[in-house]
Amino acid sequence: xxxxxxxxxxxxxxxxxxxxxxxxxxxxxxxxxxxxxxxxxxxxxxxxxxxxxxxxxxxxxxxxxxxxxxxxxxxxxxxxxxxxxxxxxx
Amino acid sequence: xxxxxxxxxxxxxxxxxxxxxxxxxxxxxxxxxxxxxxxxxxxxxxxxxxxxxxxxxxxxxxxxxxxxxxxxxxxxxxxxxxxxxxxxxxxxxxxxxxxxxxxxxxxxxxxxxxxxxxxxxxxxxxxxxxxxxxxxxxxxxxxxxxxxxxxxxxxxxxxxxxxxxxxxxxxxxxxxxxxxxxxxxxxxxxxxxxxxxxxxxxxxxxxxxxxxxxxxxxxxxxxxxxxxxxxxxxxxxxxxxxxxxxxxxxxxxxxxxxxxxxxxxxxxxxxxxxxxxxxxxxxxxxxxxxxxxxxxxxxxxxxxxxxxxxxxxxxxxxxxxxxxxxxxxxxxxxxxxxxxxxxxxxxxxxxxxxxxxxxxxxxxxxxxxxxxxxxxxxxxxxxxxxxxxxxxxxxxxxxxxxxxxxxxxxxxxxxxxxxxxxxxxxxxxxxxxxxxxxxxxxxxxxxxxxxxxxxxxxxxxxxxxxxxxxxxxxxxxxxxxxxxxxxxxxxxxxxxxxxxxxxxxxxxxxxxxxxxxxxxxxxxxxxxxxxxxxxxxxxxxxxxxxxxxxxxxxxxxxxxxxxxxxxxx
Numbered sequence: 320x321x322x323x324x325x326x327x328x329x330x331x332x333x334x335x336x337x338x339x340x341x342x343x344x345x346x347x348x349x350x351x352x353x354x355x356x357x358x359x360x361x362x363x364x365x366x367x368x369x370x371x372x373x374x375x376x377x378x379x380x381x382x383x384x385x386x387x388x389x390x391x392x393x394x395x396x397x398x399x400x401x402x403x404x405x406x407x408x409x
Numbered sequence: 410x411x412x413x414x415x416x417x418x419x420x421x422x423x424x425x426x427x428x429x430x431x432x433x434x435x436x437x438x439x440x441x442x443x444x445x446x447x448x449x450x451x452x453x454x455x456x457x458x459x460x461x462x463x464x465x466x467x468x469x470x471x472x473x474x475x476x477x478x479x480x481x482x483x484x485x486x487x488x489x490x491x492x493x494x495x496x497x498x499x500x501x502x503x504x505x506x507x508x509x510x511x512x513x514x515x516x517x518x519x520x521x522x523x524x525x526x527x528x529x530x531x532x533x534x535x536x537x538x539x540x541x542x543x544x545x546x547x548x549x550x551x552x553x554x555x556x557x558x559x560x561x562x563x564x565x566x567x568x569x570x571x572x573x574x575x576x577x578x579x580x581x582x583x584x585x586x587x588x589x590x591x592x593x594x595x596x597x598x599x600x601x602x603x604x605x606x607x608x609x610x611x612x613x614x615x616x617x618x619x620x621x622x623x624x625x626x627x628x629x630x631x632x633x634x635x636x637x638x639x640x641x642x643x644x645x646x647x648x649x650x651x652x653x654x655x656x657x658x659x660x661x662x663x664x665x666x667x668x669x670x671x672x673x674x675x676x677x678x679x680x681x682x683x684x685x686x687x688x689x690x691x692x693x694x695x696x697x698x699x700x701x702x703x704x705x706x707x708x709x710x711x712x713x714x715x716x717x718x719x720x721x722x723x724x725x726x727x728x729x730x731x732x733x734x735x736x737x738x739x740x741x742x743x744x745x746x747x748x749x750x751x752x753x754x755x756x757x758x759x760x761x762x763x764x765x766x767x768x769x770x771x772x773x774x775x776x777x778x779x780x781x782x783x784x785x786x787x788x789x790x791x792x793x794x795x796x797x798x799x800x801x802x803x804x805x806x807x808x809x810x811x812x813x814x815x816x817x818x819x820x821x822x823x824x825x826x827x828x829x830x831x832x833x834x835x836x837x838x839x840x841x842x843x844x845x846x847x848x849x850x851x852x853x854x855x856x857x858x859x860x861x862x863x864x865x866x867x868x869x870x871x872x873x874x875x876x877x878x879x880x881x882x883x884x885x886x887x888x889x890x891x892x893x894x895x896x897x898x899x900x901x902x903x904x905x906x907x908x909x910x911x912x913x914x915x916x917x918x919x920x921x922x923x924x925x926x927x928x929x930x931x932x933x934x935x936x937x938x939x940x941x942x943x944x945x946x947x948x949x950x951x952x953x954x955x956x957x958x959x960x961x962x963x964x965x966x967x968x969x970x971x972x973x974x975x976x977x978x
Contacts, residue, residue: 334542335493339492339493339496342496362502363501363502363505365501366500366501366502366503366505367493367496367497367500367502368497368500368502368503368528368546369500369502371532371542372502372528372531372532372535374535
């Protein structure tokens with residue numbers, strides 16, 4: 320399992336629009352990706368509900384995981400997305 | 410129009426049902442029924458796992474498709490919200506959780522319910538923004554459950570033509586987001602004179618009748634005529650009937666056209682006509698109407714949706730917006746009126762057996778003076794900046810000591826006018842002493858009726874007891890007015906009774922000096938006052954109090970009021 324750790328860059332945290340954009344990116348990647356808080360139970364990263372239930376605020380850390388081929392590229396792209404202030408780009 | 414049969418009940422082809430009129434005007438249009446949310450049955454059949462998964466997927470997909478269909482009809486902002494809601498319905502996390510519950514032995518609707526509830530609980534625990542999303546999720550769950558059970562979707566359907574909405578009762582959120590260009594009338598089976606539907610419909614100027622027996626049994630599309638004054642609902646009315654009501658509406662419009670300006674009796678005694686408002690939008694609307702200010706600004710909305718206490722700055726900004734339209738006019742602010750029936754996330758004192766008789770209104774402020782102080786400070790800041798004549802009053806005052814405690818705090822914050830609501834019979838009977846501590850009183854007739862008659866105002870079946878024409882209630886009002894007269898302090902009315910043109914005459918005759926109501930009711934009350942002298946009003950008040958029953962009181966006043974008024978009621 321390839322993993323990455325990333326700090327949430329969005330000022331409002333990972334929900335609403337930022338979460339929707341993230342889910343869209345995961346779906347476009349087309350491979351199963353998991354998300355959780357450090358030490359938490361990984362949930363499907365294409366589930367808006369699972370993401371919102373994390374309650375990840377600005378500056379919180381989340382872990383992404385992926386087993387598929389090309390996982391490094393997929394995760395790097397998602398990490399880059401989460402580091403941005405997605406809400407400010409509305 | 411075809412059969413009028415639904416849900417096993419039959420409504421006569423052409424008939425009249427008597428309800429309670431709560432918002433004046435009449436409307437004639439086809440019925441649109443608002444579905445109520447349905448809970449899964451306790452004994453729901455459990456399906457094979459694959460079959461259950463198929464049913465669950467199909468239901469959630471159908472909900473997503475239905476929501477997406479609405480996106481095309483919505484404004485940009487609403488479209489984005491709907492898009493996010495459709496995504497919730499398609500959410501793999503929700504689908505997986507529901508299927509897991511089904512595999513563990515629940516029926517498909519129950520499984521969807523359980524999965525939805527799990528996420529809702531997590532969201533509610535997170536609070537704030539998330540707690541608000543819980544409502545969207547509940548809506549998705551309820552729609553999917555309705556789909557599985559084969560019953561109509563809950564909530565107000567998409568409206569494409571003028572209609573009369575019919576529901577068991579409407580949730581405040583539903584009423585507040587109504588499209589008043591399509592919804593020209595409202596009929597509910599439950600609810601009373603002071604239910605949310607009644608208050609909001611009057612606020613929006615939509616004719617409405619509540620407590621209409623069998624209303625939800627009227628078939629979709631049936632033409633009905635609702636009379637928001639008499640409370641009558643005519644099902645499949647004859648053309649003649651529709652014409653007659655239209656003519657009356659025309660007479661009324663003509664009569665009202667000639668009346669404007671400050672409220673006063675025929676002989677020039679002033680009775681200020683004021684608005685009841687519950688938010689910034691109401692304030693803007695009321696600011697444009699022909700009235701003399703605000704007699705009741707309910708501040709609960711500032712607090713109810715917040716998960717933490719709003720700051721002084723946040724509150725001051727809201728109050729500024731509310732005061733802005735009333736340059737040179739009065740705005741009477743009621744401080745926070747919460748309690749166990751309207752709990753605050755940040756000031757929950759726990760469940761109470763009788764919320765209406767518990768720690769609410771000023772009693773809650775006594776437990777949490779920090780909340781009151783922050784509110785008063787914010788009001789003081791906003792009042793200083795504005796040209797409005799800001800006055801502050803406390804809800805649920807019973808004792809002289811309470812009035813004194815509140816008055817001291819208000820004055821310490823630099824606010825110059827302080828008053829109390831008179832809604833507890835004890836305070837009404839002792840108003841001379843209570844008012845000595847403050848500058849004015851304001852009769853909250855809805856709660857005063859509830860406490861005088863020991864009848865829960867949320868209980869539609871008890872409407873008769875809560876009838877503001879009850880002579881006992883009028884006696885209590887008279888006692889409160891006498892006390893006010895002794896102290897020389899003004900006594901207003903800010904309950905729904907003030908908006909009834911005939912009762913407005915009675916109340917004025919009892920000595921009330923201002924009447925606050927939904928703005929849509931002001932013109933008719935102004936007309937009523939202008940057609941009667943103060944001594945006419947005193948005579949009508951005497952007639953009402955001499956009657957033995959509420960019905961007799963109403964009839965006596967109706968019979969003795971000016972013909973020019975009764976012809977247009």
